[in-house]
Amino acid sequence: MESAMPEGFRDFLGPKPERELVLLAAIELYREEKLSLGKAAEFAGLSVREFLYELRKRGVPLNYTREEAEEDLKTVEGLE
Structure with a gap:
C-alpha cells in the first residue's frame, strides 16, 4: 500500500521516505533538547x-556543554 505522500516528496526524501522522516523527527527532537543523544x-x-x-553529515551541533565535558573527564579520571 502506497503512503499518502504528495507527488515529488518521495524523490526528495530518498528511497525510504518513512525512515528519513523518522530520522528527521529524531534529529529535530534532539536539536530541541527534548531527547538525549541516546534516546534520539x-x-x-x-x-x-x-x-x-x-x-555531523547534516551540520547539527551536539548538545554537549562545557560542564558536561568537565564532568565526563572527572568520571574518566576516577576510573584510572
Missing part, C-alpha cells in the same frame, strides 16, 4: 555512532 538514536532506529554520523 533509539527513536531513529540507529546506534549512537550512526546517529552521530547523521548529525
